[in-house]
Amino acid sequence: MQSLLIIIEKGDxxxxxIKYREKIMALSKKxxxxxxxxxxEAIARREAERKKK
Incomplete structure (x- = not known):
């Protein structure tokens, strides 16, 4: 019989x-x-195209 180990991480x-919160938040911000x-940039291109017409 195999044992099953379940680790429950505490979260916010x-x-x-919590262990990975800072890294995840930094990636999210980036x-x-x-x-x-x-x-x-896409909005600026559309505005430039609109002005040309």
Whole structure:
């Protein structure tokens, strides 16, 4: 018979494991900044195209 070991990580109010919270939040912030930058660039391109017409 095999034993099954289950380890329950304590998490914060969002369910993020406390052990990895800082790293996950840093990655999330970096990703959000990159998305916002691409979004702003796309809006600027559309505005430039609209002005040409």
């Amino acid at each position: 109010e969002d369910g993020i494991p 990703t959000n900044k990159a998305i916002a930058k691409r979004w702003d």
